[in-house]
Amino acid sequence: MNITQLLAVGVVTADLDATLPQYAKYLGIDDWTVEDVTADRITESVCHGRRNGGTYRTAFGRTTADAEGPGPMGRKPESIPFEIVQPTGGETPFNEFWLSRGEGIAWLTVLADGSDADVEAHFSGLGIGCAHTHLVDGTRRRTFWDTRAELGGYLLEVVTSEPERTGVSVHHNGQALRGNSADGTPRRPLPLQGINHFGVVVDDTMASCDAYHRVLGIEHFAIKTWQTEEGRLDAPYYRDQNPVQHGYFTAQGFVGNLGFEIIQCKYGDSHYNREFTDQRGPGIHHMFPYLTKDQADWDLSVTTMAELGAGLCMGSDLRGGAAEYGYFDTFDQLGGYLLEGVIRRFPAEDRYMAPDWEVDFAKAPEAEGTR
Structure with missing residues (x-):
């Protein structure tokens, strides 16, 4: 299919x-x-x-x-x-x-x-x-x-x-409905460019990779663990926990014009577990539809969404400060999910960009007896 x-x-x-x-x-x-x-x-x-x-x-x-x-x-x-x-x-x-x-x-x-x-x-x-x-x-x-x-x-x-x-x-x-900001400028909606990925929180990332391959035909996944550590989650926060000690294990794969980030919680408090899976089990936790390389654009989006009642509830600088992600808290307003935004400030070092490993289902298994 x-x-x-x-x-x-x-x-x-x-x-x-x-x-x-x-x-x-x-x-x-x-x-x-x-x-x-x-x-x-x-x-x-x-x-x-x-x-x-x-x-x-x-x-x-x-x-x-x-x-x-x-x-x-x-x-x-x-x-x-x-x-x-x-x-x-x-x-x-x-x-x-x-x-x-x-x-x-x-x-x-x-x-x-x-x-x-x-x-x-x-x-x-x-x-x-x-x-x-x-x-x-x-x-x-x-x-x-x-x-x-x-x-x-x-x-x-x-x-x-x-x-x-x-x-x-x-x-x-x-x-x-949005009205004007304090300086009289009409507030804008979040500027969306399409879905980079759906963030799906699961119990087992590697088992889910196999399932996404069988069901959707995704052949390639980039595997990466994210945790409170320089070059990964440089300055993570969650609600009033700033900084927070937490980690999660992910895989990213794509099919057609859909992307998926498969997320397994490792440790610590996060929106993934405390406000999502702890209450409802696995599911689509967020969409990632907004990416910018302009700091002023990012600052405007963060300020505007907060003024509208959907401020950031979790996020971090990433990859040695080269980027930052944040989740806008639209859970109650849009119906049970968050929106992710990312700013890319400058190219990250190769050691921070590389996945921990890659899964390629297109590769034939090794011949019997050579494992």
């Missing part, structure tokens, strides 16, 4: 009408397509192999790509598509996520080459079942594959053609 493109970040929220203005305020998504998927529109609903069903409200919108910023993974800047869903009753993957975990990124919708039969054969061959499937208006099939155990707490909706988004248009004035 060849994944080519992200079509939607699937977010479950308790209140769609309250959440959409927050996306206008923080991310600049003013325009949405909203629809009620009521019981009379749903047929052939099957949940975990059982006939059942439920209802939901859904909204689709896109960020506007910041053409001035560096694009994700060396590409041109691109918009980020979101589908925000409020479950309204019954058994759906959305209501299951909400009732068992709360708000958050519950699924990713991705485009793949081939046919629907090819997709089904892929998951069947891996022993991965269908968490939920249903027809909307007798025409659009929605199928969510139960990749929670393999990929870390979220489902995959894999389609072979981009679905048409129908419904009524809803507009929110993000600029009015």
Whole structure:
């Protein structure tokens, strides 16, 4: 199965009408397509192999790509598509996520080459079942594959053609919601250039690498441990712990226009464990959509997001001060996840840039008897 493109970040929220203005305020998504998927529109609903069903409200919108910023993974800047869903009753993957975990990124919708039969054969061959499937208006099939155990707490909706988004248009004035800074300058939304990666917190990084290879076809991972140490986490902080002693073990891999950072906590307090996995288990903890090489731009983003109520809650200088990362605390506002920003100040030394090792699934195993 060849994944080519992200079509939607699937977010479950308790209140769609309250959440959409927050996306206008923080991310600049003013325009949405909203629809009620009521019981009379749903047929052939099957949940975990059982006939059942439920209802939901859904909204689709896109960020506007910041053409001035560096694009994700060396590409041109691109918009980020979101589908925000409020479950309204019954058994759906959305209501299951909400009732068992709360708000958050519950699924990713991705485009793949081939046919629907090819997709089904892929998951069947891996022993991965269908968490939920249903027809909307007798025409659009929605199928969510139960990749929670393999990929870390979220489902995959894999389609072979981009679905048409129908419904009524809803507009929110993000600029009015942001207001002006103290000097009278209109506040800007966070300037996003596309998704560099999703940060997924798991129990076992190396086991997850194998799963991401089997499910998504990712062949190469860069492995690196991050901890309070010069050249790694130079000056880490978490909430009021500054500095904090903590560490985490990561792998990064890419497929299509998606990147993944797989994160396993090692020790110490962090947002990963204390405010995420301790309460809900593995899952998509954050997205990394904002990168800048301009200190003034970084300072403006940090100040503006703090004024809007989403200040930095965890971060550190990295690689001997060559870069800095920080998580903007959008957890309550956007629905159960953080946004990562990074500033790259100057080229880091090679010894700080190098991964600890690399995993390459494309390499053939050694011949029997030579190990």
